[in-house]
Amino acid sequence: MTTDNHDPIARLTLDADAVALTAALLALDADAGARVLLLSGDWSAAGASLRDASDDDPVAALAALRIPVIAWVDGDCHDEALELALAADIRLAGESAAFRMGHAREGRIPSHGGTQRLTRAVGRGQALRLLLTGETLDADEAFRTGLVHDIGVVEDAEELAAAIADAGPVAAQYVKEAIAASADLPLRDGMRLEADLSILLHSTADRAEGLRAFAEKRKPRFEGR
Amino acid sequence: MSAFETLRYEKRDGIAVVTLCRPEAINAFNVRMRDELSEALGAVRDDAEVRGLLIAGDGERGFCAGADLTEFGTAPSQAVARYVRWARDLWSALAELPKPTMAAVHGYCFGSGLEIAALCDLRVASQDAVFALPEASLGLIPAAGGTQSLPRIVGLPRAMELALTGRRMTSGEAVRAGFVDWLVPREQLHVVAEARLRDVASAPAGALALAKRAVNEGADLTLADGLRLERRLAARLR
Known part of the structure; x- marks a missing residue:
């Protein structure tokens, strides 16, 4: 597990230590300087350690993060690893990425949200197909089913993270909160949440700075407050 | 027939065409336009001769460049802003209009412009249409329902990516993402949109x-x- 805290882009590189991952994610949520998380590394090892670890749940910690999360996957992302990736907001894949939800083929079912998040990501038909057959999807197939947002190289993930890090940090968190809630709320209730968050932003220094910078045709200097 | 300042309201052969009409500001959405659009939606809803609503943008440069930022900061307080938002719930009125609605989009379709299009049932665009949600890059969030309507159309990851980065989405990508239903040449946009909507609205x-x-x-x-x-x-x- 490696972290770099001196950057608005937080980077976590996955390895075989699920306990450390949970701790790192909890620490990250308390880090006011981090504006976006780029999660990459050895998904396979992380998935295996997640299967063995019974107490700590990095998937729940990842899903609860306030900042937007990008998952960069290149290589095998099976079972628990896929459940972890599904808790990210945006998944990007390299050409050698391979996805599989094979629990049921081994007499288990996902227990870190896989049945719920996979269904929301790709729809009921594709989710049942993947869960029941244990079929492996390559990057192209994962893109076509909507499991990953795009296929590219790691620099694309870095570029996306940099673009998100340029947004107003509070605004970015509220965008994430409102869009994530859109999956669970009726339209009217979702609009109410959006309006309340939007009006709450009126109180932030970042909004004032954003409007000032726009008027002065310069790049805003956001402070996250 | 309309006494509006920021819109044109026209009834043509069974449909209402509302044209956002501040071309000098790429039809930027302001308080006056909000009030007038609200009034126009009431007319569309209540007029039995009107079977569908088409929303278009006036001028060469685009459908709507977003909210008029020069008016931002003029709301007296957050409490008043919240009251005003719900005193007349324009965006639910558009989403729930009991007649088919369509946006005909050309050029810039940014911020509230994208959100207005997203609240319509159908979207027709010309090739030059370009879509973006720049709010977060200004320290704001979309506030015309965009965080709720866009993910319902294009899915959460794409909605998040567009709203978090403010990047531009071309008309081609918008078609592939399912946001734009039909792509037509610029010079035929409004004719084709009207014809399509009239066809849709010809059903009972x-x-x-x-x-x-x-x-x-x-x-x-x-x-x-x-x-x-x-x-x-x-x-x-x-």
């Missing part, structure tokens, strides 16, 4: 209104409740 009005309601309300219900809603609505047409 009651069935269109109830089908729209069943889909929109059903999307927010459990399957069992959605099926009950559908049966109840279908019974009204027998």
Whole structure:
């Protein structure tokens, strides 16, 4: 597990230590300087350690993060690893990425949200197909089913993270909160949440700075407050 | 026939065409336009001769460049801003209009412009249309329902990516993402859009209104409740 805290882009590189991952994610949520998380590394090892670890749940910690999360996957992302990736907001894949939800083929079912998040990501038909057959999807197939947002190289993930890090940090968190809630709320209730968050932003220094910078045709200097 | 300042309201052969009309500001959405659009939606809803609504943008440069930022900061307080938002719930009125709605989009379709299009049932665009949600890059969030409407159309990851980065989406990508239903040449945009909407609106009005309601309300219900809603609505047409 490696972290770099001196950057608005937080980077976590996955390895075989699920306990450390949970701790790192909890620490990250308390880090006011981090504006976006780029999660990459050895998904396979992380998935295996997640299967063995019974107490700590990095998937729940990842899903609860306030900042937007990008998952960069290149290589095998099976079972628990896929459940972890599904808790990210945006998944990007390299050409050698391979996805599989094979629990049921081994007499288990996902227990870190896989049945719920996979269904929301790709729809009921594709989710049942993947869960029941244990079929492996390559990057192209994962893109076509909507499991990953795009296929590219790691620099694309870095570029996306940099673009998100340029947004107003509070605004970015509220965008994430409102869009994530859109999956669970009726339209009217979702609009109410959006309006309340939007009006709450009126109180932030970042909004004032954003409007000032726009008027002065310069790049805003956001402070996250 | 309209005394509006920021819109043109025209009735043509069974449909209403509302044209956002501040071309000097790429039809930037301001308080006056909000009030006038609200009034226009009431007219569309109540006029039995109007079977569908087309929203378009005036001028060469685009459909709508977003909210008029020069008016930002003029709301007296957050409490008043919140009251005003719900005193007349314009965006729910557009989403729930019991007639088919369509946006005809050309050029810039940014911020509230994208959100207005997203609240319509159908979207026709010309090749030069370009879409973006720049709010977060200004320290704001979309506030015309965009965080709720866009993910319902294009899915959460793409909605997040567009709203978090503010990047531009071309008309081609918008078609592939399912945001734009038909792409047409610029010079034919408004003619084709009107023809398509008139074709859609030629079906029995009651069935269109109830089908729209069943889909929109059903999307927010459990399957069992959605099926009950559908049966109840279908019974009204027998």
